[in-house]
Amino acid sequence: MPRKPLSRVLLVEDDPDVQVVASMALSEIGGLVVEVCGSALEALKTAPVFQPDLILLDVMMPGMDGIAALEALRKDPRVAATPVVFMTARAQSHEVARYRELGSLGVITKPFEPESLADTLRALWEGRAL
């Protein structure tokens, strides 16, 4: 079933510099509408209001990490079905497999390529294997 084109992305990332770079890559290069959250808790509040098509979620964050955030998002009926893509520095193949099992759409490894970050998300969104 073809989906509507990807347009709204919620970026959840604790590092302020990575926030800037990733959101610019997504919006200015990728043409997406981006909202940024600096923590998982903030994302849990923002997601139901912003209603993103997709959530790009950092794994290693202080406090609630990305894994716990995904579980919490899944319990909120307003965003339970919103696809999540993890962004992580850890990307051993078994970890990637685990993230997929947790119900994420895919995993993006840091450092990512800014030119293609949005395209990668679009490909995941459209269900193309990477």
Add this chain to the structure above:
Amino acid sequence: MKASIKTLTDDYAVALREYLEGGGEAPLFRAYQIGRGAVEAGLGVLEVAALHQEALVHDLLLLLAPDESPTIAKRASEFFAEALAPFEASRRGFQEATSVLRDLNRELQQRIEVALKDYQAAQDKLDERRRMEALKDEFISIVNHELRTPLTSIHGALGIINTKLGPEIPEDARRLLEIAYRNSRRLARLVDNVLDLQKIESGTVTFEVRVQPLRPLLEHAVEANQPYATQLGVTLVLEEAPPDVQVEVDGDRVIQVLTNLLSNAAKFSPPGERVGVSAAASGASWWRVAVTDRGPGIPESFRGRVFQRFAQADSSTTRPRGGTGLGLSICKAIVERMGGRIGFETEPGRGTTFYFDLPMEGAPAEAPDASACPESR
């Protein structure tokens, strides 16, 4: 009818085991009966003691647990005393029985203490090692994260400037920008390689080893690396590889090794040249996979250090080629983890062949042939 010694031995072992595990009156009563049987069979206290010792040592091996040792020792003594009770009434007398029991108990106590100490020491060592390994994993994970986070912003920022402002940036600045961008990518690769090498060497990464055909792995590696070689004007060619060869390897890791060797070969080949990949038997027990280039060859002075970490032949020529200096160390670690060996042959001006040997299916394990592996010189 006299009980046979065999029956006594078996009964003794079973009843003792039962008593050590659960205590209770029934096994103790059987000990007494066995003792009586022994007296009737004309056995001596020492023979019953030997029987006791043998059964106990066997049980101790099965039951040994530090928390329970005092209980076990106590029950063993009670059981033995019960088995010896019938001897008290016999002509061999009480004296003999009690002295043997005392000696035996003392010896047993010592053996248990020694065994427990050994056990505890081994346990401590194991705990310590586990703790160290966990700490190391944790450390690596943190280092990984801490290095990659700033790299992500550097690489991302440079990439965005490049993409968005490329045409507006003056030539000089753009060249510097490209250097910075390229090197941030290289730094990321370096982090990958350092961590990968560490994980392979420490054994913290598991290899998915299974028997599989070799040829598809070579085909895959050639295909996957051709785009990179094409940028350098080099063609990768799969020259010779028997289709029916099976090897027991982690396929992804073999491709990782080949990717390293192929990209090295392409880097050092003059444009317009070919890099050949082949597989063939080497002796009776190895399959040799070889990657051959027609590059400048490896200088004599460098040959002994080829597989060392961060070793690069001539920094003035290799640095711009973008290597991290860890590729061949990783190849060596991977090949050796799969029971293979790695080496090269080189002729200045004519080219270099890097090869790795994988054990043939069903071939007897063979010690790596040192003369064939230049890195072990």
